[in-house]
Amino acid sequence: MNTPATSNTRSPSPSHAHIIGWGADLDPAVRPAYPKERTPPRLPHAVEPPQQQHANVEVLHSTERPGITPIFGSTLPPSGLSGRLRRLAFRHSENDLRHWLMLLMADRVQMGEALIDDLSRGHLPNLYAEMGGRAELRHNPMGAARKAAIGIAALALVAMALKRRRPPRRLRG
Numbered sequence: 802m803n804t805p806a807t808s809n810t811r812s813p814s815p816s817h818a819h820i821i822g823w824g825a826d827l828d829p830a831v832r833p834a835y836p837k838e839r840t841p842p843r844l845p846h847a848v849e850p851p852q853q854q855h856a857n858v859e860v861l862h863s864t865e866r867p868g869i870t871p872i873f874g875s876t877l878p879p880s881g882l883s884g885r886l887r888r889l890a891f892r893h894s895e896n897d898l899r900h901w902l903m904l905l906m907a908d909r910v911q912m913g914e915a916l917i918d919d920l921s922r923g924h925l926p927n928l929y930a931e932m933g934g935r936a937e938l939r940h941n942p943m944g945a946a947r948k949a950a951i952g953i954a955a956l957a958l959v960a961m962a963l964k965r966r967r968p969p970r971r972l973r974g
Contacts, residue, residue: 851871858875859879861879862891864891864895865894881910881911881914886903886906887903887904887907889903890903
């Protein structure tokens with residue numbers, strides 16, 4: 802369709818007004834969304850980047866970045882087997898599935914390490930409360946009953962397996 806070039810100051814023709822989006826390139830004063838298209842005013846001064854935080858612990862960072870970000874968390878540095886898994890994960894790019902799967906595995910390993918650490922210090926964790934047992938019972942009673950039944954069945958199977966392992970006792974007569 803060859804039409805002569807016209808000025809952007811024209812208004813949409815009534816014959817095409819029923820077409821959604823018609824006239825988007827017309828005069829901004831005629832367009833209904835024009836006020837939303839304005840860019841916000843710039844800040845009066847340039848925002849300074851934050852100062853680089855000093856790293857007194859090991860901080861893992863992505864291979865896509867040249868260094869660590871100016872501000873980072875340092876409350877839990879990588880340690881143990883989970884730390885080794887995290888270091889191995891950060892050797893891969895963030896778009897590599899191995900990176901994320903190793904980080905997930907490191908989280909699970911760290912949970913086990915924390916459980917072993919608690920037990921070694923004599924602290925028996927309240928697994929029912931930490932896994933949201935009361936909320937499960939309140940909001941999903943059927944699911945809680947199913948989990949309890951599975952747990953009881955698993956304990957019964959372990960008890961039966963241990964009972965079969967022991968040699969029978971001989972009665973003294």
